[in-house]
Amino acid sequence: MSEQLRGPVAPPSQEAAAAAARERLDGLAKPLGALGQIEDLAAWLCAVQGECPPRPVDRVRAVIFAGDHGVTKSGVSAYPAEVTAAMVRAFLAQVAGVSVLARQHDVAVRVLDIAVDDELVGVPAEVTRYKVRRSSGAIHIEDALSVDEVTMALDYGAQIAAEELAAGADLLIGGDMGIGNTTPAACLIAASLGLSAAEVTGRGTGIDDAGLMHKRHIIEQALSRVGDRASDPVERLQALGSADMAAAVGFLIAAARAGVPVLLDGVISVAEAIIADAIAPGAAMWFAAGHRSPEPAQALALEKFGLTPILDLGLRLGEGSGAVAAVPIVRSAALVLRDMALLSDLVPSD
Ligand SMILES: Cc1cc2ncn([C@H]3O[C@H](COP(=O)(O)O)[C@@H](O)[C@H]3O)c2cc1C
Numbered sequence: 001m002s003e004q005l006r007g008p009v010a011p012p013s014q015e016a017a018a019a020a021a022r023e024r025l026d027g028l029a030k031p032l033g034a035l036g037q038i039e040d041l042a043a044w045l046c047a048v049q050g051e052c053p054p055r056p057v058d059r060v061r062a063v064i065f066a067g068d069h070g071v072t073k074s075g076v077s078a079y080p081a082e083v084t085a086a087m088v089r090a091f092l093a094q095v096a097g098v099s100v101l102a103r104q105h106d107v108a109v110r111v112l113d114i115a116v117d118d119e120l121v122g123v124p125a126e127v128t129r130y131k132v133r134r135s136s137g138a139i140h141i142e143d144a145l146s147v148d149e150v151t152m153a154l155d156y157g158a159q160i161a162a163e164e165l166a167a168g169a170d171l172l173i174g175g176d177m178g179i180g181n182t183t184p185a186a187c188l189i190a191a192s193l194g195l196s197a198a199e200v201t202g203r204g205t206g207i208d209d210a211g212l213m214h215k216r217h218i219i220e221q222a223l224s225r226v227g228d229r230a231s232d233p234v235e236r237l238q239a240l241g242s243a244d245m246a247a248a249v250g251f252l253i254a255a256a257r258a259g260v261p262v263l264l265d266g267v268i269s270v271a272e273a274i275i276a277d278a279i280a281p282g283a284a285m286w287f288a289a290g291h292r293s294p295e296p297a298q299a300l301a302l303e304k305f306g307l308t309p310i311l312d313l314g315l316r317l318g319e320g321s322g323a324v325a326a327v328p329i330v331r332s333a334a335l336v337l338r339d340m341a342l343l344s345d346l347v348p349s350d
């Protein structure tokens with residue numbers, strides 16, 4: 001893989017901005033701490049921007065990484081793989097869940113075909129393709145990707161981030177579309193954090209109890225198939241991930257290296273963030289958590305990062321929707337620090 005992706009990411013060296021943020025927050029016209037988590041977000045924005053007060057978070061861009069997953073054929077999802085390509089059409093027509101939220105919150109959305117199985121159902125010609133392959137490997141019986149494919153996907157992701165940054169972005173979001181993708185996401189989180197299949201398996205699109213047992217078994221099979229090879233993060237991604245997830249990892253690392261903050265979404269996004277931070281230690285300093293997903297692996301991974309999600313609405317849609325729904329709160333965090341009066345200006349002390 002391109003060498004600029006691997007290796008540590010310099011932490012925000014903007015401690016002065018973070019300290020200034022804390023001081024200003026404490027001085028605003030409110031009781032100490034009264035803006036709760038919005039205060040933490042405001043301090044994070046100052047740290048990642050290196051400025052206090054922070055610049056407004058006007059330009060928010062989301063990229064949806066679409067791809068199919070061979071493991072879906074083994075019955076790990078409540079929906080068939082054909083839905084992936086159908087949803088790509090919905091993103092293009094701007095009628096998907098994330099499209100509606102993005103329109104409301106003025107977020108630009110781009111959908112990219114990384115590994116959609118377009119033999120199953122054709123995807124429209126107008127979709128942007130960064131095609132690595134048609135569907136990733138069935139991870140319980142084979143690697144998701146070859147060595148060349150994981151490199152290609154990571155590099156595509158970095159290129160996609162560069163395109164988004166060139167368009168102008170104060171905040172980036174990575175979204176996912178791919179029936180079956182909560183299975184590789186759970187595998188990546190389990191392998192990264194040393195968790196068991198039982199701890200990470202969730203219901204995804206809504207499988208029943210029997211489906212959950214089966215999915216847990218498939219995840220167990222994938223984890224034991226890969227064994228110690230999972231200790232290297234790129235190999236973890238190659239063996240247990242997918243092309244679309246690898247591209248999203250490249251995207252996250254490139255955003256962090258460029259010093260642009262990212263709002264994470266659900267279990268897929270957080271699994272990608274764990275791998276990104278393992279490949280490029282320190283990348284997570286640029287990440288905030290948009291929401292808490294009911295997928296158990298997501299909450300466990302957020303805990304490991306020490307990230308408190310902004311929203312906790314039981315959203316389990318993916319597509320970047322939970323992050324997009326949290327955008328107004330991030331914007332508020334910047335604005336209160338910029339525009340609120342200081343208490344000392346209102347109540348002069350003698
Ligand atoms: C209509 C529809 C739209 C979606 N949009 C996102 N997902 C989400 O659900 C899938 C993951 O869950 P699982 O692992 O259980 O398949 C992914 O496609 C994810 O993006 C959707 C799922 C469906 C059915």
Ligand SMILES: O=C(O)c1cccnc1
Pocket residue numbers: 182203204205265266267268269293294295298315316317318319
């Ligand atoms: O956590 C998520 O983002 C999620 C959960 C279920 C299905 N798709 C996505």
